Amino acid sequence: MHHMKKDALVDIIRNAGFRATKPRRTLLTYLQKTRLPQTILEIADGLKDSIDQVTVYRIVEAFTKAGLVRQIDLRMGRPRYEIAxxxxxxxxxxxxxxxxEDxxxxxxxxxADKALKQVKGFSHITGHSLEFFGLCNSCVKQGPTLQAA
Ligand SMILES: [Zn+2]
Ligand SMILES: [Zn+2]
Structure with missing residues (x-):
């Protein structure tokens, strides 16, 4: 189920301590729909510039601090964000x-068990982060001689 009822969305935003303004609702709805981690620019593009980039940035930063959005570092220079x-x-x-791809x-x-057995100074794991890097099928087809974009 990708689309959330408007009331539920408003509650989520209010419970995080924000007023449920239209830009905030629009942005959260968009991130719930798209799922994959996106840059600020991609989010602004995806919203067809109905919210300007600076505002997208501010909302995403605030949502990240509030735990509604998760920032992901995929080693590509620009942070990406997805719904948390x-x-x-x-x-x-x-x-x-x-x-x-997810x-x-x-x-x-x-x-986590294995980690806790190896380390001496920890007894609790509260989360983890793990990403895989590779070449997608279409990039493999293009061959190894092409330079990275
Ligand atoms: Zn996991
Ligand atoms: Zn590729």
Whole structure:
């Protein structure tokens, strides 16, 4: 279910401590619909510039601090943002064209146990971060001689 009822959306925004203004509702709806991590520019483009880039930036920053949005560093210079839901998922990123796909099922409990057995100074794991980098099919087809974009 991608689309949320307007009332639920307003509640989410208000519970995070904001007034549920139209730009905030529009932006959160958009991130809920698109799912994949996007740059500020991509979000502004996706909203067809109905919200200017500076405002997109401000809302996204505020939402990130409030925990509604998650910032993701995919080593591509510009931070990307996605909706922060409970779904444990990660990303596979093309190092050439920046195509991104989600994957689920990282077996993090097993890894967390392993980590806690190795380290001495920790007894609790509260979260994790994991991304895979590679080449997408269309970049592989283009061959190894082409320069990275
Ligand atoms: Zn690619
Ligand atoms: Zn995970």
């Amino acid at each position: 839901d409970a779904r444990d998922h990660h990303h596979v990123v093309c190092v050439r064209c920046e195509r991104i 994957f689920i099922g990282c077996d993090s409990d097993h890894l």
